Structure formats: structure tokens, C-alpha cells
Amino acid sequence: MRLHVDHRTDYVFSEPQRRLVQLLRVTPINFAAQHVVDWHIDVDCDARLRNHRDGFGNHVTTLYIDGPISNVALRVSGEVLTDDRSGMVEDAGERLPTQAFLRTTGLSRADEAIRKFAKEIAKAKKDPLERMHLLMARLLERIHFEPTLDAVERDAATAFEASQGVCQDHAHIFCAAARAMGIPARYVSGHLFRRDGAEQQEASHAWAEACLPSIGWVGFDPANGISPDDAYVRTAIGLDYRDAAPIAGRRVGGGDESLSVDVRVTQAQSQSQN
Template sequence: MRLRIEHRTHYEFSQPQRRLVQLLRVTPPSFDGQAVVDWHVEVDCDARLKRSRDGYGNEVTMLYVDGPIDRIALTVGGEVLTDDKAGMVQGAPEPLPVELFLRPTPQTIADAAITEFARDIAESAADPLSRLHGLCGALWRQIRFDAGDGNPHRDAASTFADGHGVCQDHAHVFVAAARVLGHPARYISGHLWRSDGQNVQPAAHAWAEAWVDGYGWIGFDPANGASPTDAYVRVAIGLDYRDAAPIAGARVGGGAETMHVEVAVAEAIQQRQSQSQ
């Protein structure tokens, strides 16, 4: 597929800020099955941008703005060519050993309930790959998707106990359960083109990847009960949400802030045809 993505973030502050520093993980990499045709990062004010890679191999952009400033809008996006690789990830930057992704974090600790759930799935699976597909499908049935339930600090145990959450919650539970079963697993942030015509979404998407000997890293999206296809654009990885969040940062100045996010994911060819009519 040829996908066109536009990710817009708008901040407003109740009083002028003296300085803003933002870390942006919004630029997707190119690898087997994903080729970035073009990509841009735009800011509606004077800003300094510095690009680099973090310890996970993610492409990051540091954004520096000197105030006074009471609002800022960021627009990032471009076009990406994708192929369906049945969730298999090959050729992506991998600076860290696979074993690192067995490490639990506060958001991905498996409690007794998740541990029992994961081991029950494992007992009925014939091989490791079937075990992980079974886990993905079981979590899709177990945890109801609730679009209004977003909390970036929520942990896997709380989500599993409540039985509902957003895509990042599904990903955290999958990562926790996969690690219980001895599979290195990690959190993925990115974008999803929806076939139901809902091109404009209130946030980016999230899923997980697990390591399977003989295959390598394979993606699993427990919010949809399937592996990623060519409808997915993979952007950043981490042990949990905090390592892969699209935007993180700090500001110098008091008062409160409000943030509005809008993500548009569409087939690029269809978009051009509609614009020409």
C-alpha cells in the first residue's frame, strides 16, 4: 500500500512559557516491507530541530523553542510504501541484544492473573509461534477496546483486571504475558490505516512484537486480534509506552496546558484522486 499520514499535535498554555523542549519519535524507519517515500516535521513558530537516533535505534527529533510562547502546533507526516510481511520484521535497526526485551518495567509487570492466563494459553499451543498467536487472539477477546479509556501511565495488571483499555493497554498486557512465557517482547508505536473509512483518528496506534527463534521479531496487535499487515506503519520501539511515545518533553513556565491530537491515515492514491475531482 501507499499510505499518506499526517499527525497533528496542538498545545495551548494558560500562560506564556519561557522555553519548550520536546522529544519527537514520529519519523518511521525504512526496512523490509516499509519504505519511507518522504517525511517532514513542521512547527508553526521559530524552533530548532536536531535529528538523531536513540538507544533503541528509533529516529528522534529534538525540538527547542524559546518563549514567550502560549501555543504551538506540530505537523508531521509523509508517504510510506508498505508490503504485507505477515508481521515479520526484517532489516530494521537493531542496536540492542534481543535478551534486553525480557526486562520488565512498571507498566509491563505480569501479576498472578496475567501469569496464569499466559500459561494456560501456552499449554494448549503446539509451538511457540502458535502460542503467541493464541495469546494475541485471547487478549483481543479478553480485553474490550474502549476508545475513551486512555491513560499513558496505566500498567498491564490494572488493564487486565479491568478488562478494557486502548491499544497501548492491549500492547502492555501482551508484552507482559509474552515475557512470562520466555519470549522477548517490546512495545511498538505507529499508525494503522482503517478499512472502515475512519481515516481521521484521535491518536496514533500501538501494538507489540515478540521474538520467536527461527523467525525473528514478529508483530502482534492484540487490540485487533491479528498480526500487522500492509495497513500498518511502524514508527518506534521500546520496552513500554514511555520509550516509544510519539511526543515527550518539558516546559519552563507555570500554568496549565491542553493538547489536541489528530492523526489522518489514508491511501495516497485515493487521496490524490479525491483532490483532483
């Protein structure tokens, strides 16, 4: 599928800022299931952009803006060719050993309730792939998807106890439970093309990947109950949300800030006309 992504972020500050520094993990990388055709980052003011790859292999753009500045509009757009490979992640240029993704973090920590949940799944299925599919299905049933919640940095244990959350919560709980079963897992951020025609979205999407014996890394989206197909654009990975957050940074200046995000994922015009 040929997908077009348009991701706009607008900042408004109550007081002029002296400096703004942002880390942008918004640029996809090429691997077997996706190929970046075209990609742009545009800022509506004078800014310096520097690109590098982080320890996870993510494409990171550091954005520097010198003030005084009262508002910033950041637009990320481009086209990606995607292929349905049943969630398998191949030729992604892994930078870290698989065992690194057994590490826990504050956001992906498994408490006693999650460990018990994982143990029940491990008893039900012996095959690692079947275990991960069952884990995804059980989370879809147990954690009610509530897109109006604004808690991308809520930890897995809190979301599990609440039995509701956003896609970031589903991904954190999946990682916590998979690691509790001894299966390396990682958090993934990206975009999702809605086949129901809902082009406009309020945020990026998130899911998880698990590394399985003799298969390798495979994606699982507990918020939707499927493995990623050609409707998914994968942009960044990490141990949790903080490693793969689309935008993170700091500002120098007082006052408050307001943030609005608009994400649109559509089929590229050339394809839709065909």
C-alpha cells in the same frame, strides 16, 4: 500500499512558557516491510530541531522552543510505501540483543493474574508462534477495546484486571504475558490505515512484537486480532509506552496546558486514483 500520514498536535498554555523541549519519535525508519518516501516535521514558530537515533534504533527529533510562547502547533506528515509480510520485521537494523526485551518495566509488569493467564496459554500451545497467536486472540476476547479511555500510561496489571483498555493497554499486557513465557517482546507505536474508511483518528496506534526462534521479530496487534499488514506504519519501539511515545518532553513555565491531537491516515492520492 502507499499511505499518507498527517499527524497534528496543538498545545495551548494558560500562561506563557519560557522554554519547551520535546522528544519526537514520529519518523518511521526503513525496513523490509516499509519504505519512507517523504517525511516532514513542521512547527508554527521559531524552533530548533536536532535528529539522532536512540538506543532502540528509533529516529528521534529533539525540538527546542524559546519563549515566551502561549501555543504551539506541530504537524508531522509524509508518505510511506508498505508491504504485507505477515507481521515479520526484517532488516530493521536491530541495536539491542534480543534478551534485552525480556526485561520488565512498571508499565509492562506481569502480576500473578497475568502470569496465570500466560501459563494457561503456554500449556495450550507448545509452538512459540502458535502461543503468540493464541495470546493475541485471547486478549482480543478478554480486554474490551474502549477507545474513549485516556490511559496510555496505565500499567498492564491494572488494565488486565479492568478487562478493558486502549491499544496501548493491549500492547502492554501482551508484552507482560509473552515475557512471562520467556519470549522477548516489545512495544510498538505507529499508525494504522482504517480499511473501513475512518480516516480521522484521535491518536496514534500501538501493538507489540515478539521474537520467535528461527523466525525473528513478528508483530501482533491484540486490539484488532491480526498481525500487522500493509495497513500499518511502524514508527518506534521500546520496552513500553514511555520508550516509544510519539511526543514527550518538558516545559519551563507555570499554568496548565491543553492538548489536542488529530491523526489522518489515507491512501496516497496517486494510488487511490489508480
